[in-house]
Amino acid sequence: MDLTQEDMAELLNISVKHYGGVERGNAGLSLEKMVTVSRVLNISLDYLVNNQPSVPVEIPPRLVEIYLSSSEGKRNRIMEIMEILNKC
Numbered sequence: 001m002d003l004t005q006e007d008m009a010e011l012l013n014i015s016v017k018h019y020g021g022v023e024r025g026n027a028g029l030s031l032e033k034m035v036t037v038s039r040v041l042n043i044s045l046d047y048l049v050n051n052q053p054s055v056p057v058e059i060p061p062r063l064v065e066i067y068l069s070s071s072e073g074k075r076n077r078i079m080e081i082m083e084i085l086n087k088c
Helices: 005-012 015-024 031-041 045-050 061-068 072-087
Strands: none
Touching: 005 015, 005 031, 015 031, 031 045
């Protein structure tokens, strides 16, 4: 989505100067306006505020069990395999 500062300021019903200050970290927004930003940009409030995904990544318990019960050498191999699979 290609929005200018002017576009966002208009959507938020604030001045462009104020929105510029928000982007620079020199000004803030109300919670209501933060919700609007999160919806417009299609990102979670948690990510917007904390730079973190809103849903923690859940590792399947069986995978954790296998990894933790393996020797260090096997753990390294598990990670290598996961990296290979991630590239597919």
